Amino acid sequence: MRYLPHTKEDIESMLKVTGHSNLDDLFNCISDDLKTDKSIDIPEILSEWELNAHMEEIASLNIACKDYKCFMGAGSYDHYIPAIIPYLISRSEFMTAYTPYQPEVSQGTLQGIYEFQTMITELLGMDVATASHYDCGTALSEAALIALRKHKKSSQIAVSSLVHPNHRQIMQTYLKPAGYEIVEIPYTKDGLTDIDALKGMDNIAGICVQSPNFFGNIEDLKAFKTVSDDKKILFITSFTEALAYGLLKNPGSLGADIVAGEGQSLGIAKSFGGPGLGLLAGTKKQMRNLPGRLIGKTLDTNGDEGYVLTLATREQHIRREKASSNICSNNGLNAMTAAMYLATAGKIGIREIAQQNHDKAVCLKTTLEKAGFESVFDKPFFNEFVLKAPAGFEQKRAALINEKCIFAGVKLEPFYPEFKQHYLFCATETISKADIDQLAKEVQ
Amino acid sequence: MNRHPGTSGLIFNEPNLWEKSRRGRCAISLPKADVDRVELDQNLTEEAPELPQLSELDVVRHYTRLSQWNFGVDSGMYPLGSCTMKYNPKTNEVQAARQGFAAAHPLAGDEYSQGALKLMYNLEQYLGSITGFDAVTLQPAAGAHGELAGMLMIHAFHAKKGKQRSKIIIPDTAHGTNPASASLCGYESINIKSGKNGILEPEDVAAVMDEDTAGIMVTNPNTLGLFESNIKEIADIVHSKGGLVYGDGANMNAIMGIVKPGEIGIDVLHLNLHKTFSTPHGGGGPGSGPVAVGKILEPFLPVPRIVKELDSYRFVVNRPDTIGRIHTFYGHFSIMVRAYSYILSMGAKGLTDASKLAVLNANYIKESLKGTLNLPYDMPCMHECVFNDAIQKENHITTMDMAKRLLDYGFHPPTVYFPLVIEGSFMVEPTETESKEDIDQFIDAVKAIAKEAKQDPETLKNAPFLTKVTRLDEVAAARKPCLRG
Numbered sequence A: 001m002r003y004l005p006h007t008k009e010d011i012e013s014m015l016k017v018t019g020h021s022n023l024d025d026l027f028n029c030i031s032d033d034l035k036t037d038k039s040i041d042i043p044e045i046l047s048e049w050e051l052n053a054h055m056e057e058i059a060s061l062n063i064a065c066k067d068y069k070c071f072m073g074a075g076s077y078d079h080y081i082p083a084i085i086p087y088l089i090s091r092s093e094f095m096t097a098y099t100p101y102q103p104e105v106s107q108g109t110l111q112g113i114y115e116f117q118t119m120i121t122e123l124l125g126m127d128v129a130t131a132s133h134y135d136c137g138t139a140l141s142e143a144a145l146i147a148l149r150k151h152k153k154s155s156q157i158a159v160s161s162l163v164h165p166n167h168r169q170i171m172q173t174y175l176k177p178a179g180y181e182i183v184e185i186p187y188t189k190d191g192l193t194d195i196d197a198l199k200g201m202d203n204i205a206g207i208c209v210q211s212p213n214f215f216g217n218i219e220d221l222k223a224f225k226t227v228s229d230d231k232k233i234l235f236i237t238s239f240t241e242a243l244a245y246g247l248l249k250n251p252g253s254l255g256a257d258i259v260a261g262e263g264q265s266l267g268i269a270k271s272f273g274g275p276g277l278g279l280l281a282g283t284k285k286q287m288r289n290l291p292g293r294l295i296g297k298t299l300d301t302n303g304d305e306g307y308v309l310t311l312a313t314r315e316q317h318i319r320r321e322k323a324s325s326n327i328c329s330n331n332g333l334n335a336m337t338a339a340m341y342l343a344t345a346g347k348i349g350i351r352e353i354a355q356q357n358h359d360k361a362v363c364l365k366t367t368l369e370k371a372g373f374e375s376v377f378d379k380p381f382f383n384e385f386v387l388k389a390p391a392g393f394e395q396k397r398a399a400l401i402n403e404k405c406i407f408a409g410v411k412l413e414p415f416y417p418e419f420k421q422h423y424l425f426c427a428t429e430t431i432s433k434a435d436i437d438q439l440a441k442e443v444q
Numbered sequence B: 001m002n003r004h005p006g007t008s009g010l011i012f013n014e015p016n017l018w019e020k021s022r023r024g025r026c027a028i029s030l031p032k033a034d035v036d037r038v039e040l041d042q043n044l045t046e047e048a049p050e051l052p053q054l055s056e057l058d059v060v061r062h063y064t065r066l067s068q069w070n071f072g073v074d075s076g077m078y079p080l081g082s083c084t085m086k087y088n089p090k091t092n093e094v095q096a097a098r099q100g101f102a103a104a105h106p107l108a109g110d111e112y113s114q115g116a117l118k119l120m121y122n123l124e125q126y127l128g129s130i131t132g133f134d135a136v137t138l139q140p141a142a143g144a145h146g147e148l149a150g151m152l153m154i155h156a157f158h159a160k161k162g163k164q165r166s167k168i169i170i171p172d173t174a175h176g177t178n179p180a181s182a183s184l185c186g187y188e189s190i191n192i193k194s195g196k197n198g199i200l201e202p203e204d205v206a207a208v209m210d211e212d213t214a215g216i217m218v219t220n221p222n223t224l225g226l227f228e229s230n231i232k233e234i235a236d237i238v239h240s241k242g243g244l245v246y247g248d249g250a251n252m253n254a255i256m257g258i259v260k261p262g263e264i265g266i267d268v269l270h271l272n273l274h275k276t277f278s279t280p281h282g283g284g285g286p287g288s289g290p291v292a293v294g295k296i297l298e299p300f301l302p303v304p305r306i307v308k309e310l311d312s313y314r315f316v317v318n319r320p321d322t323i324g325r326i327h328t329f330y331g332h333f334s335i336m337v338r339a340y341s342y343i344l345s346m347g348a349k350g351l352t353d354a355s356k357l358a359v360l361n362a363n364y365i366k367e368s369l370k371g372t373l374n375l376p377y378d379m380p381c382m383h384e385c386v387f388n389d390a391i392q393k394e395n396h397i398t399t400m401d402m403a404k405r406l407l408d409y410g411f412h413p414p415t416v417y418f419p420l421v422i423e424g425s426f427m428v429e430p431t432e433t434e435s436k437e438d439i440d441q442f443i444d445a446v447k448a449i450a451k452e453a454k455q456d457p458e459t460l461k462n463a464p465f466l467t468k469v470t471r472l473d474e475v476a477a478a479r480k481p482c483l484r485g
Helices: A008-019 A023-027 A047-058 A084-089 A107-124 A137-151 A167-179 A197-198 A222-231 A242-246 A285-288 A316-322 A332-370 A394-404 A433-443 B054-065 B090-096 B115-133 B145-159 B177-184 B202-208 B231-240 B247-255 B295-300 B333-369 B397-409 B436-455 B458-463 B474-479
Strands: A155-161 A180-187 A206-210 A234-239 A258-262 A278-282 A296-301 A305-310 A386-387 A422-424 B135-137 B167-171 B188-192 B213-219 B243-246 B268-270 B290-293 B305-309 B313-314 B386-387 B426-428
Touching: A008 B213, A008 B333, A008 B436, A023 B333, A047 B090, A047 B115, A047 B333, A084 A332, A084 B054, A107 A242, A107 A278, A107 A296, A107 A305, A107 A332, A107 B054, A137 A155, A137 A167, A137 A206, A137 A234, A137 A258, A137 A278, A137 A285, A155 A167, A167 A433, A167 B145, A167 B177, A180 A316, A206 A222, A222 A234, A234 A242, A242 A332, A242 A394, A285 B333, A296 B474, A305 B474, A332 A386, A332 A422, A332 A433, A332 B054, A394 A433, B090 B333, B115 B135, B115 B247, B115 B290, B115 B313, B115 B333, B145 B177, B145 B213, B145 B243, B145 B268, B145 B290, B145 B295, B167 B177, B177 B188, B177 B213, B188 B202, B188 B295, B188 B458, B202 B231, B231 B243, B243 B247, B247 B268, B247 B333, B290 B295, B333 B386, B333 B426, B397 B426, B397 B436, B397 B458, B436 B458
Parallel strands: A155 A180, A155 A206, A206 A234, A234 A258, B167 B188, B167 B213, B213 B243, B243 B268
Antiparallel strands: A258 A278, A296 A305, A386 A422, B135 B290, B268 B290, B305 B313, B386 B426
């Protein structure tokens, strides 16, 4: 096997040193009744050529071919990834290192993630951003735990019903065993979180609102901040489309105490939903409550600047059962990817891309409305929106996937059963006017 | 020192991104604006975030220089104990980057995602067979996330029985994440010490196990690199009081094809695909932490589950006893592709050989360095061995000094000061992909450092000398945190 370097002679001479007569004797410390008598039941070994053929065969069973047109979002977005991103992130010094426990030989990872933290705080208008989390749903769950632990009198947290349904499910999983409960804030007929309903909710430890919300609509975060101030509880916001904040007012300027977000849009492939990038940021006041790693700047013995993992006393390997979270490995390489993307796009690029996302989405919406779709909400959105489809669309949509590799929207009904025949559409900068016209023609 | 891989060379300074920024530069190719511009209400927007403005070469040079300040498995031996820093095969990267995998949207629908579902289903089967369990979930995003999933299942199991328990037993040789995972489920950790041979004694477990204890979390092989050979008796004790046994499988690399944890009394086990199954560590993730369970815990696995019917696959969410969802979609799919490629490239014999050679390499290091370094538990080890600095302390040299000096010799240091059971731990896990020559060089380097500790301790105290930066002031970093530029 090409990954195993040992020659027969190597093994013999090494066994002489260890004092064993053969490799099996190395396991004499395990009694026979603990050893297995069953072999590992996996397919026969494949050469690299055979593996290539096998993997391409499986990959091609997914409908995601070269001419693939993706009008779907809902937490996973199709954005253009510049060639330099996969090229740079593949550098094995980044990819084959581990957590920077030895800072003297990890300055690449450390400076890179420090820059990531900086750019995320800039994007979100927050004071502190962590070195990453798994995904938005898990980051949001941790944020909710912060609010609940702080506000000991209450075991309930108010969560907008327009937070991504899968994220709400994760929160449920995280919160339930600790005895916490989620109270859902209903939505209005405008497709926005019902702030009046929230005002009437007593004895809650925090508020979670996603903007743009799952329907794509932009929430009035400032109004929710006023409510959280009145109730003296933490205001948590989330988002699934990071590029929205190339255009929209950031959550920090609107008063968020903690922001949980998904960073997949920042140069990371969709990869069937993972790995993405969990973003977690807070105000200065929340710095010591945020779970996960933080990189800080310091000096070495020569007085030169360098970077280290810091504030580790919050973490599980020191605090053990008293730690605020059990997170150890995060999604570091994807954080580095996002940093590369943000540096590549820069201030000019992110604005133009964000604006184009919005423009294309507006064009898609207007064009589909002309083709017989019904507008559902009349509220400002970024790059996603809900439409009611004309009769027969479901069959046309299936045919479009099978025949042309075009995915026309995400069906809303599995997430919100009250929205039969409704679809959540998304347009990003990868969609051209011609693509939009083609889709309209096909579904007319 | 010429024989050792470490040397000095030209290293470039590189400022922060924003110091390089010049107004007006942009490194991304922008699509043509082929639709009308539509301005959002000005109350909703603001000026673009103050991101750096760079050219494409600026970005390329920046990250190339940064990368050169890093040490990876591809640079040299990385014997970080408990982290299994084995070679990350490059073909795995090619497989994960295939358009059909990388471009697949998670909500495309089962019918159009048969490739992804098939791969995940097969990987579950393979991991089940390697570990001896009935069912596997691939959803957890990392080892600690897998632990949490496993503990949530134990919690749900007791809830279903009608009586929740309040405690969990955790030995001092368990991974640091174990107690934190347990406390997320509301369990109080009952810490027990390992016996004089570095492994758990059944009577110590029996002394604390009662009907208010949910179970035990055992890392096997443990963090001393020793096989917990009393595991069956321990499992019997825990089971007899209605508890369950959680197995931390982070060290599975020692026992593939030798021991199947599902056959020796363990009820639930997590794996780290980024350890045993060769996926890259990425400077701290993304990893993947699948969890394997026996029949009694299967109903509690997270949703969605994948089922196979004839030759097609679909997700199932309707499972009444499930702990629920723990990842937005299905876990770290592209990491699963890499692990799947590794398993198929190795075959059953290859995996078993990998474990045997990992154990050979560790025992070879243990025997070769015994006497040079103190070996608190002189017993046959598994995939890693743990020394400490008791001998060097005479010259006021610590594990940290030796670790820093190893950098000059061109090696990544072992894990230091963990496990906590040993003072000044120096925990070496070579993995099977290191050759005898590389290991011999490492052994020589440690011996040379031990000699320096006697003859020239000052050098060790000031090491490293060849790295981009010298020792950093971590105290100042924590006292006055500067977390953004």
